[in-house]
Amino acid sequence: MALSGRFLEECRRLAGPGRVLTGEAALTAYDSDALTHGHHRPEAVVLPGSVEELKAVLALARGEDAPVTLRGAGTGLSGGAAAAQGGLLVHCSRLRRILSIDPLNLVAEVEPGVVNAALNRALEPHGLFFPPDPSSGFASTLGGNVAENAGGIRCFKYGVTAAYVLGMEVVTPAGECATLGGPAGGLGPALGAPWKSLFVGSEGLLGAIVRLWLRLRPLPESHRTFLATFPDVGGATAAVVDLVHHPLTPVAVELMDPNCVRLVELSPFKAGLDPGSWALLAEIAGPAELVEAAAPSLEARLRRHGPGSLRSTGDPSERLRLWKARKVGGGLPGQVSPDVMVQDAVIPRTRLAEVLAEVARESEAEGIPVIHLFHAGDGNLHPNFMFDARVPGQAEAVRRLGRRLMEKVVAVGGTLTGEHGVGSDKMEYLPLLFGPAEMAAQSAVASAFNPEHRLNPGKLLPGRRFRPGRAGPGTAA
Ligand SMILES: Cc1cc2nc3c(=O)[nH]c(=O)nc-3n(C[C@H](O)[C@H](O)[C@H](O)COP(=O)(O)OP(=O)(O)OC[C@H]3O[C@@H](n4cnc5c(N)ncnc54)[C@H](O)[C@@H]3O)c2cc1C
Structure with a gap:
């Protein structure tokens, strides 16, 4: 182990004996975030209970010249909270007041x-x-x-x-x-x-x-939630572009593809969605009278694009049921596939149908099923590529799909992440967007705060390579 015994003893003295984890079983729980197809095990995890403890731990890590990765709940989807170069992982969950x-x-x-x-x-x-x-x-x-x-x-x-x-x-x-x-x-x-x-x-x-x-x-006084189903991607995405111009500005404009709808309807969170169709969920909020007055014009915008069905509700429990179905949808691909690669990008909304069609074509050609659910109003894209890393060639096929998606995203005027960040996952795509001068300017900002590149090395921007052999036994590239 590269972290010294003295360093770990000092951490234990600061945070308390049960707050420094070094056992194999405990460390396994930290070897990835929610992007689970890479494994980067830290050498130790410390859980500081106060800001003073955290400060002292960072000062100690500096003396040890150890890389440090900060972690919240580890739900990130770009590898950000995994210890790409081993070293110390600082889990902030006890700072929760x-x-x-x-x-x-x-x-x-x-x-x-x-x-x-x-x-x-x-x-x-x-x-x-x-x-x-x-x-x-x-x-x-x-x-x-x-x-x-x-x-x-x-x-x-x-x-x-x-x-x-x-x-x-x-x-x-x-x-x-x-x-x-x-x-x-x-x-x-x-x-x-x-x-x-x-x-x-x-x-x-x-x-x-x-x-x-x-x-x-x-909190808004009142909400109304709309569920429209569409037989094809063209109608669904045209409705998105129309809805965002509604004068009351919808709170949410979300899309789920038919594969995602099927998974939701097979789960305990089924909400009466129509399997086989695209589901568009939208919501408006505000004073009750305003919401009710605005509902018909929002429905009219949805009708213009040929929905198979359309309903709306102001009932709080029905509304909760619909949004729960949408929220759990993100976790369901992982329950039916050994591995999932969730990609994340943002593009102009008017290009959604074209990019989704290309993703469909390419994933079919590679033999990799894909599931989409995304914040369509924001122009986000989240294809979930379903694969099995144990099957030769599948991981490589998913990497090819990811790269081609990013190239397309940049070509249509989008950018590499809508909300999940770059982490370790997207660093290789940065040159699609930034030239050497832009990369140098961003690195200079990071260096001003993190001059030794100790914090989160191997994420977001090229930085320092700590001495080899730091990463633990579960480490993959
Ligand atoms: C099912 C599912 C649905 C999701 N839906 C969404 C969504 O709708 N929108 C969205 O944006 N994201 C979504 N995500 C991604 C993820 O939940 C978010 O990125 C979230 O903000 C990560 O929070 P976390 O506490 O888990 O952070 P972590 O994953 O632990 O860390 C994320 C990054 O923050 C850094 N970090 C953590 N704590 C600190 C700190 N105290 N100081 C400095 N840096 C710190 C870490 O080093 C890492 O780089 C989803 C993920 C899952 C699994």
Whole structure:
């Protein structure tokens, strides 16, 4: 083991004996995030219980010259929270206090390990909510959401995580604290506030986020949810493009392909969707009278594109059932396939049908089934390629599909990630988008905060190669 006994002893003294994991079984649980086809085992996992402990651990890691990977809930889908070069993994799940809710100022102050859904449960009695809602929100942490600039179903109307970060406290790789923005950080030109933006979407490369001031919104008075089914991709995607122009701006515009609908309907979360059709789920929200007045014009937009069926509901339990079906849909491919590669990109909405048709053609030619469900209003694409890495040639076929998808995405004016980040998964595609000067500028920003490239090496940007032999026995390339 490359981490020294003295270093691990010091970590145990700081965090407590049960809070430093080095056993094979425990480390196995950390050898990937939710992108499970690569394995990168850390040499040790530490679970600090306070900011002071985390600071001291980072300072110790610097003395040890060890690579450090930060982890929230490990639900990321680009390999970001896996220890690509072994070393120390810092799991932030014990930093999970909601420090304050200020209903009058619409601000919550939280530690990074607070789970997204736990914050929303705490906000509900105040009549408030935190809008960004990744479908993993029942497990994913706010620190992980900010580090990935997470999106979600209702982000079409409300915007992604970046729009809700007022300020944060971070610990630098040298073990020092810095405050960027604050509770008023997003409300005016607050001194220092723009720096926080660098940390939103920084994928754990710049520093550890240890405290967040988040912007809240009042819960809407009323919702109406629409379910339309379409026999083909053309009608479904044309309806998406039409819906986003509705004057009430829908909260959500989501698509599931017929394969995804079939899986949902075979699961305990079936919601009466029509297997064999594309399902479009949309929602509007606001004052009850406004929502009811707007519903007919939204339905008219859906009808224009030849839906096989169309219904809407304002009933809270039916609405919950429909959204639950959509949210669990993301996890179902993994239950029926030995391996799944979820790709993630964003393209102009008007090119959705063309790119989806190309993905269908190419995956059929490679003999790799694909399932789609995605935040269509945002122009996101999430093909789930289903394969079995034990079958010779399948992993390579999926890699080819991923590369061709990214080439197409860039060719139609899109970009390499809609919300899952670059992590270790997408680094090879960066040259499709950035030239040497752009790469150098981005690397210079990372180096300013993380000069020794200690934090999350092997992710997002090319960085340092720590001495070989660090990675544990479960490691694959
Ligand atoms: C079923 C499913 C559905 C999903 N749906 C969505 C969706 O709708 N929208 C979406 O955007 N994503 C979605 N995701 C992806 C994932 O849940 C998000 O990226 C989420 O934000 C990750 O949070 P996490 O706490 O699990 O972070 P992790 O996976 O643990 O870490 C993610 C990144 O954040 C860094 N990090 C973690 N904590 C800190 C910290 N305290 N300081 C600095 N860096 C840190 C890590 O180093 C890593 O680079 C989904 C994933 C799954 C499995």
